[in-house]
Amino acid sequence: MYGGGFVDEKERQKDPVVQDDPIKLAAFEARIAAGEKVEPGDWMPADYRRQLIRMIEQHAHSEIIGALPEGTWITRAPSFKRKMAIMAKVQDEIGHAQMLYSACETLGKSREQMLNDLLSGKSKYSNVFNYPAITWADVTVIGFLIDAAAIVNQVLNSKGSYGPYCRALERICYEEAFHLKQGQDAFAALALGTPTQKALVQEALNRWWKPIIHFFGPSDKMSVHSEKLMRWKVKMASNDDMRNQFLSTYVPKIQELGLSIPDPNLCYHEESNSWTFSDPDWDEFFRVINGDGPCNKERLAVRWWAEEHGRWVRNAIINPNERYVVPLA
Amino acid sequence: MNDIDYNTALKELLFKMADDQYIYGHRTSEWIGIGPIIEEDIAFGSIAQDKVGHSLNIYQMLHQLGEADAEKLVFTRNENEYKCCHLVELPIGEYDFAIMRHFMFEHAEYIRFEMLTESSYHPLANLAKKYKGEIKYHIFHANTWLKLLAEGNEESKGRMQSALNQVYPMAMGIFEESPYEEILRSEHIFKGEAALKSVWMERTEEFLQSVGLQIPNNKDFSEAMGGRKGYHTEYFGPLLKEIKEVFVTEDPSASW
Numbered sequence: 001m002y003g004g005g006f007v008d009e010k011e012r013q014k015d016p017v018v019q020d021d022p023i024k025l026a027a028f029e030a031r032i033a034a035g036e037k038v039e040p041g042d043w044m045p046a047d048y049r050r051q052l053i054r055m056i057e058q059h060a061h062s063e064i065i066g067a068l069p070e071g072t073w074i075t076r077a078p079s080f081k082r083k084m085a086i087m088a089k090v091q092d093e094i095g096h097a098q099m100l101y102s103a104c105e106t107l108g109k110s111r112e113q114m115l116n117d118l119l120s121g122k123s124k125y126s127n128v129f130n131y132p133a134i135t136w137a138d139v140t141v142i143g144f145l146i147d148a149a150a151i152v153n154q155v156l157n158s159k160g161s162y163g164p165y166c167r168a169l170e171r172i173c174y175e176e177a178f179h180l181k182q183g184q185d186a187f188a189a190l191a192l193g194t195p196t197q198k199a200l201v202q203e204a205l206n207r208w209w210k211p212i213i214h215f216f217g218p219s220d221k222m223s224v225h226s227e228k229l230m231r232w233k234v235k236m237a238s239n240d241d242m243r244n245q246f247l248s249t250y251v252p253k254i255q256e257l258g259l260s261i262p263d264p265n266l267c268y269h270e271e272s273n274s275w276t277f278s279d280p281d282w283d284e285f286f287r288v289i290n291g292d293g294p295c296n297k298e299r300l301a302v303r304w305w306a307e308e309h310g311r312w313v314r315n316a317i318i319n320p321n322e323r324y325v326v327p328l329a
Numbered sequence: 330m331n332d333i334d335y336n337t338a339l340k341e342l343l344f345k346m347a348d349d350q351y352i353y354g355h356r357t358s359e360w361i362g363i364g365p366i367i368e369e370d371i372a373f374g375s376i377a378q379d380k381v382g383h384s385l386n387i388y389q390m391l392h393q394l395g396e397a398d399a400e401k402l403v404f405t406r407n408e409n410e411y412k413c414c415h416l417v418e419l420p421i422g423e424y425d426f427a428i429m430r431h432f433m434f435e436h437a438e439y440i441r442f443e444m445l446t447e448s449s450y451h452p453l454a455n456l457a458k459k460y461k462g463e464i465k466y467h468i469f470h471a472n473t474w475l476k477l478l479a480e481g482n483e484e485s486k487g488r489m490q491s492a493l494n495q496v497y498p499m500a501m502g503i504f505e506e507s508p509y510e511e512i513l514r515s516e517h518i519f520k521g522e523a524a525l526k527s528v529w530m531e532r533t534e535e536f537l538q539s540v541g542l543q544i545p546n547n548k549d550f551s552e553a554m555g556g557r558k559g560y561h562t563e564y565f566g567p568l569l570k571e572i573k574e575v576f577v578t579e580d581p582s583a584s585w
Contacts, residue, residue, distance in 0.1 A: 064362070067370075071362040075355055075568075078575035078585035079400055080385050084378060090361050091374030098367045136575040136585075189585060196580040302363060310365025312488065313424050316481030 011054070018046035032233055037163035040106040040328055051234050052162050053107045054123075060100035061118045061125035065299050067093045069133040070142060078136060085182045089143065092179065096172050103164040105327050119303055121291060128211045130293030137190055137197075137204035143183025145208065145250060149215045151176050152246050161233035184253075191257035198258070205254070206262040213263075213280040214288075216243040222282065240274070247275045338509035339450055339518055340394055341412075345507070345557055346441070347387035348413035351403060353434060354380030355572065359421045369424075372470055376431075379463050386456055393452075404576040408569055409559035414502040416553065418565045425485075428478060429492035432471040433500040433533065439464045440528050449517040472536065479540035486541070493537065494545045502553030504529070 024043050031038070038044055067090045074090060077083035101111045117123035128146055133139050151173065158169035190201035217239040229235040237245075248268070251261060265278040287293070358377035364370035388399035396402060416434060421427055442464060445457035478485040504526040513519040534544055555561070576585065 064367070067362040074358045074361065075571050076574045078404070080381070080403070082585060084381060084385075087358050087361070087374060087378050087381070091371055091378070094361065094367055094370045094374065098371065101367070186585075193585075194580050194583045197583050197585075306363040306365070309363075309423060312484050313365035313478065316485030317477050 012051070015047065015050055020045045020047075029231065032161045032231070036161075037166060038161050039163045040326075045232075047228075048232055048234065049107055051229060052165065053104055053109050055234065056100055056104040056107070056165055057109065057114045057117070058124050058126070060097045060104060060114065061123055062129065063093045063097035063100060065118075065125045065129045065303070067097075068299055068302055069129060069131075069295075070139055073133060073136060073139045076136065082186060085186075086139070086143075089179050089182060092175050096168075096175070099168040099171065100165075102327060103162075103168045106164045108326055110324060115303075115307070119300065119307055121300070124289060126215075127285060127288045127293065128215055129299060130288050130295045131208070131211050132295050134207070135200055135204060137200040138207065140183060140187040140190055140201060141204045141208045143179065144187040145183075145205075145212055145254075146215070147176060147179045147183050148250055149212065149246050151180060152242050152249075153216070156236035156242065159233075160236055188257055191259055202259055205259055209262045210280050210284070213243070213277060214282075214285045216240075216246070218282050218285065244274045248273070251275075334509075334512055335516055335518075336394060338507075338512040338516070339453075340391060340396070341507050341509055342513060342519055343387050343391050343394075343453075345412040345414070347384045347391065347402075348411050349417050349434075349503075350380045350387070350438075351384035352411075352413045352568070353417040354378070354384065355568070356417060356419075356421055357431075360427065365424050373427075376467055376470070379467070383460055383463075390452055390456070404573055408561055408566055411561065411565070411569070412557050412559060413561075413565075414505065414553070414556040415562050416496070416499045416502055418556070418562050418568060419499070420564055423488075425478065425488040425492040426496065428471065428474045429489065429496040430499075431467070432475050432536075433496055434503070435464060435467040435471050436533050437500070437503045437525065437529050439468055440525055440532070444520045444525065447517070448519060453518075475536070476540050479537075479542050490542055493542050494547070497545050498547050498550050499553045501526075501550040502556055505554050505557040507557060 025045055028038075028044060028048075038048075070086060070093075071090045074083065074086050077086050101114060104114065105111060114123065118125070133142060154169050154173050154176065158166050158173055160166055160169075187201060190197040192198075220238045220240045226235050226238075230238075247266075251266070251268075254261060263278050265276065267276050268274075269276065288296070354377045357373050357380060360373040361370050361377070364373060384403075385399055388396075388402050391402065392398050397405075416430060419426075419430070439461065442457040442460045446454055446461065448454040448457065475489065479489045480486070504522040506522045507513075510521045510523070514521050537544060
């Protein structure tokens with residue numbers, strides 16, 4: 001699972017401008033254009049490092065926060081099969097966070113610093129996890145459609161330019177493919193089940209449709225130009241391109257199961273291979289990302305619980321003679 | 330001695346084992362997402378999956394012996410039909426409690442399955458051989474953390490001793506005897522709870538002492554007993570309600 005790779009331009013504008021050595025910069029860009037991977041010890045522009053840290057960190061946070069809405073349903077999963085699957089799935093998400101924090105550490109930010117920034121609200125995570133999973137059907141919508149959306153983004157990013165992130169993503173995508181199957185299976189079981197089950201999943205789909213449209217971030221028309229990040233292969237596709245790809249694959253799958261999309265204005269345009277839809281209220285998107293969503297407080301409160309109740313454990317096992325070393329890959 | 334007695338004794342044993350595993354797995358899974366370090370979320374996630382998986386195999390064995398299927402056994406039984414011990418029902422608490430319970434319970438599980446590898450009921454003996462190999466890693470995990478924390482700093486040492494004082498009497502409920510101990514022994518199904526307890530005490534005491542912890546003197550084990558007869562703690566009712574929440578309340582006729 002993961003957020004949509006949203007680049008917060010407001011945050012980026014606060015970054016100090018660093019003048020990179022033009023000769024080194026040209027050589028760096030030539031390497032990326034030639035399809036080479038950048039490795040931790042290599043020279044890289046300050047803005048490249050900063051943006052990657054922000055992106056990988058946000059991705060890692062999305063994994064541990066993303067474990068929470070589904071995690072609360074492990075104890076209520078309605079069969080052995082579902083319980084085993086969701087336990088394994090949520091555990092995988094935590095494992096993804098572990099891999100991603102490690103990948104991000106190669107850029108010079110420690111896991112502790114990243115977790116502190118999550119708790120203080122300085123670092124973001126995917127907006128989608130600030131919405132509640134009210135019923136079991138919500139869990140199936142997350143497991144199917146949010147994971148599917150995340151895969152679109154992650155497969156693209158795994159072709160990016162930073163070696164450690166790409167390698168982590170390749171493994172993550174492999175596991176996500178299984179997550180998608182379990183999500184689709186659980187979703188389909190409801191859609192093809194009793195009338196009560198079908199109503200339950202339709203209601204959940206209605207609740208999640210707006211966050212799903214929000215998932216890849218605002219329309220390209222609204223975003224500040226991210227040409228440099230695309231050239232550096234930090235961002236691999238535009239928000240609209242990813243959203244179109246997702247809708248083209250999954251809208252038919254939802255409809256095949258006899259469910260309806262809760263947007264009468266959703267429309268595919270063959271000539272441009274793109275979709276239009278009702279205004280999904282981008283103001284809400286920005287409100288939620290800035291901390292005012294239905295579950296922001298609750299999610300961070302859980303992380304605070306883990307932080308406070310786990311502190312004595314971490315203090316007890318820390319070795320005072322050990323020095324922090326940035327991992328190499 | 331006849332087949333009916335043999336089966337009754339065997340099933341009583343299987344029910345309490347499966348219920349212990351399922352409920353312990355359920356509780357353990359609650360750590361996924363909130364552990365003290367990410368690696369512990371992952372470790373407890375694996376352990377929880379093993380436990381629920383083990384319980385499924387044993388419920389399936391019970392189904393072959395004429396009981397309802399595994400889904401029905403877990404999702405439709407009443408509180409007093411569950412035979413888990415009180416130790417596994419308790420809420421997850423803090424990490425000191427979690428590691429101490431883990432240590433106590435896993436050692437008992439390991440010894441139980443070690444003994445059951447010689448069971449006259451061959452399907453169980455075969456399963457026990459497989460489980461032993463998996464529980465070995467749970468023990469490794471529990472011992473590693475118990476040692477780290479018991480030998481950590483002043484706070485962690487104090488916490489682990491308090492956890493031991495709290496968990497030790499509760500752990501005695503694992504070994505609450507069934508009315509069929511004699512049949513289990515004479516039919517070589519299982520060597521019995523008393524034999525299990527004595528090996529467990531020897532092994533856990535040795536380890537606890539090696540990491541500087543003192544076994545409490547408390548001899549009042551009354552609050553730990555009753556689970557095997559279907560009497561449970563105040564925490565079990567809400568836990569069971571949670572297990573059944575979707576399965577029963579949303580649509581009992583549905584398949585999920």
